Amino acid sequence: MTGDDGKSPVKLSLPLEYQQDLFNELRSEDELVLLARGLGLLRVVINLLHSYDAAGNNLIVIVGADERENGWIGEALAEHAAVSRSPMARGLSQVNTDAMSVGTREKMYSQGGIFSITSRILVVDLLSKLLNPETVTGLVVLHSERIVAVSIEAFIIRIYRQMNKVGFLKAFSDTPEPFTTGFAPLAGMMRNLFLRKPSLWPRFHVTVAKSLEGRKKAEVIELEVPMTDGMRDIQNAVLECVEVSIGELRKAGTGLELDDWTLDSALHRSFDLIIRRQLDPVWHRVSFRTRQIVHDLTVLRSILHALLTYDAVAFNKYLDTILAAHQPPPGSTRQNQSPWLFLDAANTIFETAKRRVYSGKPSEGEAQGSSDVFSDSLRPILEEQPKWSLLGEILDEIERDSYLNPTPRDDSNGTTLLMCSDQRTCSQLREYLQNMHAHSSEDIPNGDDEQKPSATFMMRRKLRNYLEWKKDFARVSASLFAENQKVLDGFTDQRGNTIGARGKGPPNKRRRVRGGAAAAGAGRPVNSSLQMAEDKESQVASLMADIRPTDADTIHKDEIAVDNLDDMEDYFEMYEMEDLLVIHPYDGDMDEHVLEEVRPRYVIMYEPDAAFIRRVEVYRSSHEDRNVRVYFMYYGGSVEEQRYLSAVRREKDAFTRLIKEKGNMAVTLSLDGTAPIDPQEQFLRTVNTRIAGGGRLAATAEPPRVVVDVREFRSSLPSLLHGRSMVVVPCMLTVGDYVLTPTICIERKSVRDLISSFKNGRLFNQAETMLQHYKHPMLLIEFDQNKSFTLDPFADSNTFEKSIKSADDSRDLQSKIVLLTIAFPRLKIVWSSSPYQTAEIFTELKNKQEEPDPVKAVQVGLGMGEDPYEQQSFNTTPQDMLRAVPGVTAKNMMRLILEVADLREVSNLAEAELDDMVGREAGRQVYRFFNRSVLDD
Numbered sequence: 001m002t003g004d005d006g007k008s009p010v011k012l013s014l015p016l017e018y019q020q021d022l023f024n025e026l027r028s029e030d031e032l033v034l035l036a037r038g039l040g041l042l043r044v045v046i047n048l049l050h051s052y053d054a055a056g057n058n059l060i061v062i063v064g065a066d067e068r069e070n071g072w073i074g075e076a077l078a079e080h081a082a083v084s085r086s087p088m089a090r091g092l093s094q095v096n097t098d099a100m101s102v103g104t105r106e107k108m109y110s111q112g113g114i115f116s117i118t119s120r121i122l123v124v125d126l127l128s129k130l131l132n133p134e135t136v137t138g139l140v141v142l143h144s145e146r147i148v149a150v151s152i153e154a155f156i157i158r159i160y161r162q163m164n165k166v167g168f169l170k171a172f173s174d175t176p177e178p179f180t181t182g183f184a185p186l187a188g189m190m191r192n193l194f195l196r197k198p199s200l201w202p203r204f205h206v207t208v209a210k211s212l213e214g215r216k217k218a219e220v221i222e223l224e225v226p227m228t229d230g231m232r233d234i235q236n237a238v239l240e241c242v243e244v245s246i247g248e249l250r251k252a253g254t255g256l257e258l259d260d261w262t263l264d265s266a267l268h269r270s271f272d273l274i275i276r277r278q279l280d281p282v283w284h285r286v287s288f289r290t291r292q293i294v295h296d297l298t299v300l301r302s303i304l305h306a307l308l309t310y311d312a313v314a315f316n317k318y319l320d321t322i323l324a325a326h327q328p329p330p331g332s333t334r335q336n337q338s339p340w341l342f343l344d345a346a347n348t349i350f351e352t353a354k355r356r357v358y359s360g361k362p363s364e365g366e367a368q369g370s371s372d373v374f375s376d377s378l379r380p381i382l383e384e385q386p387k388w389s390l391l392g393e394i395l396d397e398i399e400r401d402s403y404l405n406p407t408p409r410d411d412s413n414g415t416t417l418l419m420c421s422d423q424r425t426c427s428q429l430r431e432y433l434q435n436m437h438a439h440s441s442e443d444i445p446n447g448d449d450e451q452k453p454s455a456t457f458m459m460r461r462k463l464r465n466y467l468e469w470k471k472d473f474a475r476v477s478a479s480l481f482a483e484n485q486k487v488l489d490g491f492t493d494q495r496g497n498t499i500g501a502r503g504k505g506p507p508n509k510r511r512r513v514r515g516g517a518a519a520a521g522a523g524r525p526v527n528s529s530l531q532m533a534e535d536k537e538s539q540v541a542s543l544m545a546d547i548r549p550t551d552a553d554t555i556h557k558d559e560i561a562v563d564n565l566d567d568m569e570d571y572f573e574m575y576e577m578e579d580l581l582v583i584h585p586y587d588g589d590m591d592e593h594v595l596e597e598v599r600p601r602y603v604i605m606y607e608p609d610a611a612f613i614r615r616v617e618v619y620r621s622s623h624e625d626r627n628v629r630v631y632f633m634y635y636g637g638s639v640e641e642q643r644y645l646s647a648v649r650r651e652k653d654a655f656t657r658l659i660k661e662k663g664n665m666a667v668t669l670s671l672d673g674t675a676p677i678d679p680q681e682q683f684l685r686t687v688n689t690r691i692a693g694g695g696r697l698a699a700t701a702e703p704p705r706v707v708v709d710v711r712e713f714r715s716s717l718p719s720l721l722h723g724r725s726m727v728v729v730p731c732m733l734t735v736g737d738y739v740l741t742p743t744i745c746i747e748r749k750s751v752r753d754l755i756s757s758f759k760n761g762r763l764f765n766q767a768e769t770m771l772q773h774y775k776h777p778m779l780l781i782e783f784d785q786n787k788s789f790t791l792d793p794f795a796d797s798n799t800f801e802k803s804i805k806s807a808d809d810s811r812d813l814q815s816k817i818v819l820l821t822i823a824f825p826r827l828k829i830v831w832s833s834s835p836y837q838t839a840e841i842f843t844e845l846k847n848k849q850e851e852p853d854p855v856k857a858v859q860v861g862l863g864m865g866e867d868p869y870e871q872q873s874f875n876t877t878p879q880d881m882l883r884a885v886p887g888v889t890a891k892n893m894m895r896l897i898l899e900v901a902d903l904r905e906v907s908n909l910a911e912a913e914l915d916d917m918v919g920r921e922a923g924r925q926v927y928r929f930f931n932r933s934v935l936d937d
Contacts, residue, residue, distance in 0.1 A: 010054045011084045012047045015622045016211040019044055022201065027051065031197040032144060032171040032190065034179065034658065036651065038614030039201065039208065041174045042589045045140065046073055048170070049092075050080040053114055056088020058137040062116040063153055065142050070094055070116045072593060077114065090114065095121055106130055119152040120713050124730045126159045133160050138168035145178040147171075147192050150716035150835065154192045158722065161194045171195060176202075176654040186661045198662055202655035203614065211621060218620040218628040223394075224636040225386045230356045234307055235639060237345035237352070242300050245293050245340055249275070252290045272298040280787045289339070296338045303349070304639050309425050309607075311455075312356040312383045313462040317469065319353050324477060356383040357463065358543055378543040382459040387606065387633055391418075391429070392436055392453030394631050395581075398602050402578070410601075412626040414578035417600035419586060421607045426583045429606065431458055433581070460547045467544060586612055595619045604631045608644040610651070703727050704846050707739040707857045712748065717782075720839040729854045734861035734890055735769045736777075740842060741849040742856070743775040746830070748838075750782055751791065758816045760884045767824045769890055773860045778828040779820075780841075785834030861890060878903050887925030892918040906930070 014020050019040065025031065026048050035041045052058045065073065074092035081089035090113035095105060097118075108115070109131045117125070125131040139160050147153045161169065171193045179185050186198060201208060227235070275294055279286055299322060306318050326338050340346055360378040395416070402414055420426055436453035582598055584591075586609050595615060603616060613632070620628050634641050705727040708718050713730065722728045736745035747766050749757060757763035763779075770777035783789050791813055821827065832838040881903060882888055882896065895917050900906050907930040914923030 010051050010086065011080070012051070013043070013080070014047055016618065018201065018205065018207040018211045019047075021207055022199070023047060023051075025199060026170055029197065030169045030195055031199045032193055032195050033173070033199045033201070034176050034655075035172070035174050035201045036176075036203045036208075036614065036655070037174050038611035038618070039174070039203070040592060040615075040618050041172055042069065042072065043592070045142070045172055046076045046080070049073065049114055049140065050077055050084070050089070052137065053077060053081070053089045053091070054084055054086040056086075056090070057112065058114075059109070059112045059135055060114045060138050060140060061122065061131075061136055062092075062114065062140045062142065063119060063122065063156060064144070064146065065116050067096075068590060069142065070096075072590070073116070092116060102130060109135075119156060123152055123156050123159070123713055123718075124710050126156065127728055127730050133163035133167075136160065136164055136167050138170070141169070141171040141193065142173075143175075144171040144173045144189070144193060145175045147189070149188075149192055150719055151192075152713065152716070152719065155719035155722060157192070157194055158719075169193070169195060176200075176658060177650060180654045180657045184661065184665075186658055187665050190665075198658070198665075200655060200658055200662065202652070204652070204655075212614075212617045218616055218630055220630045220632055222632045223390060223634075225390055225633055227635050227638055228356075228383060228386060230352050230383060231307060231386075231635075232637070233352050234349050235304065237348040238300055238303050238307070239639075240345040241340040241343055241349075242297065244343060244345075245296055245300070248293050248339060249290065252287065252293075272301065277786070280784075282788060284788055284790060292338055296340050299338075300340065308635060308638060308640050309421065309428075311385060311428060311459065311462065312353070312381075313459060313466050314428075316353045316357050317466055319350055320470065320473070323350070324473070355381065357381060357466075380460065380463060380543065380547055382456060382463060384455045384459065386635070388432055388436075388455050389453060390633065391432075391604070391606070394604055395433075396453075410625050410627045411599070411623065412601045412628065413580075413599045415580045415582060415598050415600045416602040416604065417594070417598055418581060418583045418604045418606060419591075419609070419612060420583070421609075422585050425606065426585055429583055433583075463547055464544070464549070591615050592619070599626060601627060602629050602631070604633070606633055607640065608632065608634045610644065610648050702851065704843075705729060705851045705854075706842065706846075707731055707733070707852050707854050709733040709737045712737050715748070715750075715835065717748065717835045717838055720835050721842060724839055724843060726842075731854055731858045733857060735773055736766075738780075738842070739852045739857040740846050742852055744778065744845060744849070745770050745774040745776070746778045746780050746842075748780045748782055750784070754781060755813060758813070761886070762883055763820065764823070765889050767820065767827050769861055771824055771826055776828065777824075777826065778830050780830045780832060780838065782832045782838055783834065785836065789833040882906070885926055886929050887918065887922035889922070892922055 012023070014023055022033065022035075022044055026033070026044070033041075033044075035044070049060060049062075052060055062073070070092065074094070077089070077091050080086075081091065090111075093108060093113055093115050095108070095115055095117040105121075105125065109125075122131070126133055139157065141147070141153065141157065147157075157169070160167070173179075179189055182188070190196065190198065203209070272294065275297065279290075279294065283291075303319070303322070306315055310318060323341075326341060358378050358380050398416055418429065420429060432455055435458045436455060438457040577599075582594075582600070584594055586607075587594070588611075591612055592615050596619070605612065613630075616628060616630055620626065634644065703725055706721055707729045708721075708731070710730045710732055712718060718728050718730075733739070737748045738746040740746065747763075747770060749763070754763070757766075767777065767779065817829065821829065830841060832841060879893070879897070882893055883890075885906075888896065896906060899917055900909070906926070909917075909927070911923060911927040914926050917923065918926065
C-alpha cells in the first residue's frame with residue numbers, strides 16, 4: 001500500500017483476506033469494529049496506526065489502552081517503521097502520569113505523532129485547550145465495550161466531536177457480550193461513540209471462515225480426559241450446593257430475577273457479581289442469610305475451579321482454609337453460618353477431598369471394631385490429576401516424533417508450547433515435569449515401571465509440607481480463639497451482665513457454655529456446631545513416617561532462587577529452541593506475541609480456551625511455511641468443558657443478536673455532540689424573565705460556566721454538567737471541588753470518601769477554608785445511582801458486633817454530620833441520590849446567578865506569591881497521603897511539597913526541621929505521627 005500522498009510506501013503485515021478487508025474499511029470511513037476474540041484485533045489496530053504514522057504529519061490519540069497494550073503497540077510501531085523505512089514515523093508516545101508537566105505535554109502535542117493518553121489527563125487537556133481538539137487528526141478508542149454514557153471516555157469523545165467535525169473516529173472491541181444487554185444496546189453504544197456504522201466480524205463470517213479454513217489448517221488432536229471418581233463426586237456435590245443456594249435465594253423474596261437461572265448460568269464467570277449488582281439497591285434491607293448465600297456462591301465457584309486445577313493435597317488444604325474462615329467468632333450462633341455447610345453434599349466434599357490424600361479415619365476403625373489396630377494407621381493415597389499422566393504421554397510422543405524427524409521441514413522451531421490458565425498452574429506443571437521421572441527405591445517394584453511418569457515423588461513432598469502446615473495452622477487457630485475468648489469475657493464482665501444472665505435456656509435445648517472445652521458437651525466443639533473430624537497425633541505420626549524423605553529427596557533439592565551471577569559466561573548460555581519446553585499462561589492478545597516469538601511446532605493446551613484456538617488458526621494461516629500440531633485437553637463431563645462450550649455459545653448468540661439489531665437499527669443523523677437548538681430558543685433560555693420584587697429583565701448569550709477541580713474528573717459529574725451545555729473549566733483548586741458562582745463553593749463527597757474524611761479530620765479543615773472565602777459554602781453528599789439512597793449500608797455490621805458496640809454516638813456517621821453542622825452553622829449540606837440529580841441541583845443553584853471567575857477561584861486559599869499551577873507538576877497520590885497526616889493542612893502542605901522530595905524524606909525529618917516548615921504545633925504532630933511505635937498503645 002502507499003500513503004495518501006502517493007510517495008512513501010507503507011508495508012503492512014496483514015496476510016489474511018479478512019484483515020485486509022477490515023483495514024480498507026477503516027481507512028475509508030469511521031465505524032465501530034466488533035471482532036471475535038482471538039482474530040487479531042490489535043494487529044489490525046497497529047497496522048492502521050502505522051499507515052497514519054508513516055505520513056508524519058498526523059496527530060492521533062489512543063484512548064482506553066492499558067499498560068501492556070501500550071508497550072506492544074509502541075514496539076510494533078517501531079518495528080513497522082524500520083521495515084517500511086519511514087523517516088517521518090515518530091512511533092508511540094505515552095502520557096500516563098501527572099509528573100509530566102503542562103509545558104512538556106504542550107510541546108509534545110505541537111510536534112504531532114501518536115499519543116496514548118490516560119483518560120483523566122486527556123479530558124483536562126482537551127477542556128483547557130492544552131490539546132486543541134481541532135488539531136487532532138483522529139481518535140482511536142480501544143475496549144469500547146467499557147464505554148457507558150457517563151464514562152470519562154464518552155466525555156472525551158463528545159468534546160472531540162463537538163469541536164472537530166472532520167477528524168476520524170475509530171472504535172474497537174473484541175467482546176460482543178456487553179453490546180447485547182438492555183434495550184437496543186448497540187444503538188445506545190453507537191450514540192455514546194458518536195458513530196453510525198457498526199462492523200461485525202464473528203468467527204462464522206464468510207471472509208473469516210474462508211481465510212482460516214481455506215489454507216492448510218493446523219493439526220488438532222482433541223483429548224478428552226475422564227475425571228476420577230473422587231473428582232466427579234466432589235463436582236456433583238458442589239453443583240448440588242449451588243442449586244440449593246439458588247433455591248434459597250428464590251425463597252428469600254429478594255426480588256431477584258431468578259426464573260431463567262440454571263446451573264449453566266451459575267458457571268458464568270461473573271454470576272455472583274450479577275446477583276450482587278441486582279441486590280445493591282436493597283442491600284441494606286437484605287437479610288444476613290441472603291448476603292451469606294451470595295458470598296457462598298463465590299466460594300463454591302472457586303471450589304469448582306480449584307478442583308480441576310489444584311492437586312489433591314493443595315485442594316484439601318484450600319478446603320481447610322474455607323472451613324476455618326466459615327467458623328463463627330466467639331459468641332456467634334449456628335444461624336450465622338453458611339447454609340451449604342450443613343448439607344450432606346458438603347460432607348461429601350470434605351470427606352472425599354481428604355480420601356484423595358490419605359485414607360483411614362477413627363470413625364471407620366471404631367465401627368469395624370478394630371480401633372486398636374486401624375485407628376492408629378493412615379496410609380497415603382495421593383491421587384494424581386488425570387491430565388498429568390496424559391501430559392507425560394504427549395511429551396513422550398513429541399519426543400519420539402522429534403527423534404524420527406530430526407530436521408524440521410518448515411520454518412518453525414522444534415519448541416513445545418504448553419498453555420494453561422494461570423501462573424499457579426504453570427508452577428504446578430513445571431514442578432511435575434521436573435520430578436515425573438524421579439522415583440525412590442521403594443516406589444519401583446520392578447525395573448519396567450522406572451520410565452513411567454509419575455507424580456508420587458512430588459505429592460509425597462507436598463503431603464509432608466501439608467501436615468507441617470496443618471500442625472502450625474491448628475496452633476495459630478487455637479491461640480486466636482483463646483485471645484478472642486478473653487476479649488469477649490472481658491467485655492461481658494465489664495458490662496456486668498453476661499449473655500447467660502438473662503435466665504435459663506428453654507428445656508430440651510443444649511446451651512453453648514463459655515469457657516474451656518471441659519465446660520462444653522463431650523464431643524461438641526467449643527464455639528461451633530461445625531468441625532471436621534481431626535486426625536489423632538499417632539495417626540499423623542504414622543503417616544509422616546510412611547512418607548519420610550528418602551535418598552531421592554536429598555538429591556532433588558528445591559531450586560535456589562538467589563544467584564549472584566558470578567562467572568555468568570561459564571554457566572549460562574542461550575536456550576536451544578529445538579529442545580525447549582515453554583510453559584505460559586493464557587494472556588489475551590499477548591498470546592499472539594508469544595506464538596510469533598516462540599514459533600512452536602507443538603502446542604499443548606492444558607485447559608480449553610476458545611480465543612487461543614483462534615489465535616493458533618490465525619498464526620497457522622498467516623505462515624504457510626510453519627506446521628503446528630495442537631493437543632487440546634479437557635476433562636470430559638466437567639464444568640471446565642461446560643464453561644468452554646457456554647462461552648462459545650454466548651459469543652455466537654451475541655453476534656447473532658447484534659446482526660439482527662444492526663439490520664433494524666435506526667440511523668442517527670446528528671453526531672456532532674450537540675442537539676439541534678433553534679437560536680431564538682437558545683436565547684430565551686438565558687433570559688431572566690422573573691422581574692417581580694424589583695428584578696430587571698436580563699439576557700445573556702454566555703453559556704453557564706462551572707469551575708471544576710482537576711481531581712474531580714475521576715467522577716462522572718463533570719461529564720453530566722458538560723452534557724447540560726455548561727462550560728466546564730478545569731483548574732487546580734485549593735478550596736472546594738466545584739465553584740458555581742462567585743459566592744457558591746461546593747465540596748463533593750461520595751459516602752465512602754465522607755467516612756474517610758471524617759476519620760482523618762480532613763473534612764473539618766475543608767469546611768473551615770470554604771467558610772473563610774465563600775459566602776455560601778456547601779457540602780454535597782452524593783450517592784451511587786445503582787445503590788440505595790440511605791446511609792444504612794455504610795453503617796452495616798452484624799448482630800454480634802452491634803451487641804458489643806460502644807454507646808459513643810460520635811462514632812456514628814449521622815452523629816458526625818450533626819456535629820459538623822453544629823461546628824459550622826453556615827455550611828449547607830446537599831443530599832444527592834446520583835450524579836444525574838447532582839447535575840440538576842447545580843443547574844438550579846446557578847439559576848439567575850453570576851458566572852464564576854476561574855482566575856479568582858484558583859487564587860482563593862493561596863498565599864502571597866504562590867503559583868496556582870505549581871501543583872500540576874506533582875503526583876496527586878502522595879499529596880492525598882500527605883493530607884491524611886495529622887498536622888498537615890492545605891496551607892502548610894505546599895511548603896512541605898516544595899521543600900522535600902518524597903514522603904520518605906518527610907518521615908525522616910527532625911522535629912526542629914518540621915517546626916521551621918509548618919510551625920511548632922503542626923511540626924510536633926507530624927513528627928509524633930511518623931515516629932510513634934506501632935507496638936505501643
